[in-house]
Amino acid sequence: MNLVLCLLSTRRFLTAEQIARIVPGYEHDATDSRAHEAFQRMFERDKAELRELGVPIETGTSSVFDAEPGYRVAPGDYSLPEISLEPDEAAAVGLAVRLWQNAGRQSAGLALAASRGLRKIRAAGVEIAPPHLLGIEPVIAADPALEPLLAAVRTRRVVRFMYAKPREFRAQQRQIQPWGVVCMRGRWYVVGFDVMRGAARAFRLSRIQGEVRTTGPAKAFEPPADLDLASHVGATRPERVESARVKARPGVAAGLRREATHIESGEDGDVLTVPFADVRSFASRLASYGSAVVVLDPPEVRDAVVVRLKALSEVPVS
Amino acid sequence: MKTNDRLSRLLVLVPYFLARPGIALHKAADDLGISEAELADDLQLLFVCGLPGYGPGELIDMSLGDGTVTITYDAGMSRPLRLSAQEAVALVVALRALAEVPGLAAGDVVARALDKVEQAAGDLADAASQVSVRTQVSAATMRVVSGAVNRQHVLELTYYSAGRDELTERVVDPMRVLLRDGHSYLEAWCRTAGAVRIFRLDRIDGVVERDEPSAPPSDARASEIQDGVFRPSANTPLIELRVGRESRWIADYYPCETVRTEPDGRIYVAMYASDLDWARRRVMALPDDVEVLAPVELAQAVVAEARAALAAYQ
Numbered sequence: 001m002n003l004v005l006c007l008l009s010t011r012r013f014l015t016a017e018q019i020a021r022i023v024p025g026y027e028h029d030a031t032d033s034r035a036h037e038a039f040q041r042m043f044e045r046d047k048a049e050l051r052e053l054g055v056p057i058e059t060g061t062s063s064v065f066d067a068e069p070g071y072r073v074a075p076g077d078y079s080l081p082e083i084s085l086e087p088d089e090a091a092a093v094g095l096a097v098r099l100w101q102n103a104g105r106q107s108a109g110l111a112l113a114a115s116r117g118l119r120k121i122r123a124a125g126v127e128i129a130p131p132h133l134l135g136i137e138p139v140i141a142a143d144p145a146l147e148p149l150l151a152a153v154r155t156r157r158v159v160r161f162m163y164a165k166p167r168e169f170r171a172q173q174r175q176i177q178p179w180g181v182v183c184m185r186g187r188w189y190v191v192g193f194d195v196m197r198g199a200a201r202a203f204r205l206s207r208i209q210g211e212v213r214t215t216g217p218a219k220a221f222e223p224p225a226d227l228d229l230a231s232h233v234g235a236t237r238p239e240r241v242e243s244a245r246v247k248a249r250p251g252v253a254a255g256l257r258r259e260a261t262h263i264e265s266g267e268d269g270d271v272l273t274v275p276f277a278d279v280r281s282f283a284s285r286l287a288s289y290g291s292a293v294v295v296l297d298p299p300e301v302r303d304a305v306v307v308r309l310k311a312l313s314e315v316p317v318s
Numbered sequence: 319m320k321t322n323d324r325l326s327r328l329l330v331l332v333p334y335f336l337a338r339p340g341i342a343l344h345k346a347a348d349d350l351g352i353s354e355a356e357l358a359d360d361l362q363l364l365f366v367c368g369l370p371g372y373g374p375g376e377l378i379d380m381s382l383g384d385g386t387v388t389i390t391y392d393a394g395m396s397r398p399l400r401l402s403a404q405e406a407v408a409l410v411v412a413l414r415a416l417a418e419v420p421g422l423a424a425g426d427v428v429a430r431a432l433d434k435v436e437q438a439a440g441d442l443a444d445a446a447s448q449v450s451v452r453t454q455v456s457a458a459t460m461r462v463v464s465g466a467v468n469r470q471h472v473l474e475l476t477y478y479s480a481g482r483d484e485l486t487e488r489v490v491d492p493m494r495v496l497l498r499d500g501h502s503y504l505e506a507w508c509r510t511a512g513a514v515r516i517f518r519l520d521r522i523d524g525v526v527e528r529d530e531p532s533a534p535p536s537d538a539r540a541s542e543i544q545d546g547v548f549r550p551s552a553n554t555p556l557i558e559l560r561v562g563r564e565s566r567w568i569a570d571y572y573p574c575e576t577v578r579t580e581p582d583g584r585i586y587v588a589m590y591a592s593d594l595d596w597a598r599r600r601v602m603a604l605p606d607d608v609e610v611l612a613p614v615e616l617a618q619a620v621v622a623e624a625r626a627a628l629a630a631y632q
Contacts, residue, residue, distance in 0.1 A: 001328050001367045009369050009394050022370040053326050054402030079397035083438040085431060092424065092431035096412035110408045115351065116326055117405030121438070122349060123330035123398035125337035132494070134424045135467035137505075137540075138416060139498040140451065150407055153448050180448030183415070186499025187570075206570065229450045254485045258478055258523065280605075288603035289483075290623035294630045306631050311606050312624035 003046055004055060008078060012062045013070030016043055047071070080124050087129045093118060094131035099138040107142035110150075141186065143205035148212040149190050153178045155218040158195065162209040171209045176201065179223035184233050191232040193221065202232045243275045244282070245296040252292040271296065283308050324360075327352070328367075331360055332378060332395045339388045346387065361387065368393045406439035410446035418450070419497060421457030423464035455502040455519050460495075462525050463504050467492045470532045473506070476524035477517055481592045483599070485523065486510070491532040493540060507534035514538050554590045557597050557616055561585050562607030568600075586611075598623060 002023050007014070020026040020039055028035040051057055056077040059069050085093065097118050100111035122128055145161065152159045159178055162171040176192040179200075183189075188205040247269045248256060257263065260272040276282035283304035286293060295302040327350065334350070335341065347357045361382070368377030379391035401409070413432040417425065436443040466473050475488045490506035493514070497503075501518055508515040514534075556575065561568065562584050569577045569587050576588040584607075591597035598619045601608060610617040 001325065001363070004329065005367060005393050005395060006370055024372065049322055049325065052402075053322065053329070054399055054405070056400075075394070075397075078399060080400045081438050081440070083434055085434055086427075088424070088427045089431040089434065092413065092416065092428045093409065093435060095416060095428075096409050096431075099412040099415065100408060109404075110411075113402070113404040114408035114412060117401050117409045119327070119330050119334075119350060120398040120401060120405070121435075123334040123337065125333075128349075134427070135464065135492075136416070136422070136424060136495045136497065138412075139496065140415060141499055150411070150449065151404070154403055154407060180450070182449070183451040184500060185452075185454060186501065223448060227448070229448070230452060253483065254478060255480065255483050258485075284603050284605060287624070287627070288599045289627075290599075290602065291626040291630065294627075302631070306628065308606070309624045309628045309631075312602055313621055313628060 007073040015070040091129040102139040103142040177221040182229040406442035415451035421460030472528040478521040491534040558611040564605035
């Protein structure tokens, strides 16, 4: 704390030796080599800690005659810029903190970072209204890999991790340049350049096994300028180009009725015209309605449903 | 980590109190998320901090009186430290996630807050532009629903209940909008059910806002949220399945109690189902590689329903 105040107040660069002489806690006998080494270790650790908190410590010399570099903090770089938030805007910032808190243990680090950020905004004089005033409760389930990947995206460092593809049981090592992170349908993906495969790829965070490790220097790559993260995650659903006619008993199969483009009422049931994309998955869905529906046409859907029902009727009951 | 956390807190104390002369200690402790005792300790430490020389005119000074604090000398620390990269990313990503929700009544408020926080974060906010959070919802439904939550008005819903595969008409007293796992929900007191219910917005087929104040009973409790999921109630059945590669996705899709790879490469999955009828329909919708292990009633129901359905094709 005193080190911060001292570095903030000085316009000259202060050397480690000068700091040791004026800041309490650092005083030692500089001629005693063990005491001096202990001071140097402590000073390095304190500097690293301050930098980690975001204190911009500059290194330099005040004149060409200084042999040793010194340290200072420019108040302009140190301070949070002016920020004024209306009460409802401040509540929205509070909500941002809530979002990570609700996500649970997996994002504890992000929740802590967000609440520290909020505390600084408060210290700038902003009063934060309780977030429930906005009537929204956000919950994003986070994966353990999210935090390290966000950090790697920020610093543009290459990452390595073990990854199991959906239909593979064994995980393989991947090495990627992480361009960005996207959350779609509640699932997190990292999009980046797969170094070993030489192509852009998306990886689902929940399939990453073990730790995400960074490798190599910061600013190791540049994401493409026209990057559209979502387009790498297969955002588009297959188009429904074909239709089937399905007879449903009156008052049942509400889910199919919602999707029907046409419904013709009859005495023993209604005939629904329902669009679909893929015969097999549509047949599985129709099978789940059991005896509530009967497929009229096309024949390939009808046959696929019969095959599926036959298989289900023979499932062993243990 | 602990010293780091304390230092981060000490750095905000001076500007925090400077902006609020004479603030009560208990109020400040609340704001800062610490106990009054911790705050008192922090203030004791501040008294011995100051500028080189460390004489009376150089140390941080404040007047403590009657449970209040006023800073009288700040030793040059009048502003909080700028946001760290991690803080900026955590705030901006979360605000962006909220701002990306289409049709949210508070959307413009969130957008303004995002804009201001991004400005305060400066360059650090750039990294957050490589993060996107999408929520799937019809903007029109979200506009009516979140508007009614804000105005505290009653809603009439035409709701598709996927669990029972039925369309229902309900009158509800809105409580809040929940955003979770890429979907949006309305949490409300359902007058029809006489209980708190959660409605997925993409299953609301019709919605009308009444000019009638929303009045959930005073004992209506919002759901507990833990680790990102709503806990199942105690009396829902546990179902156990063994699935092959094709059906493996269900372990990702539904919250599971247990997921285990068996020696033959298939996967054992145990999950809570809302009821057996729901479970039967889910099992019948899966590809061929599924086997029901328990309960036996579920396995029997699947076979019986499949046989009944086959009869219509013969």
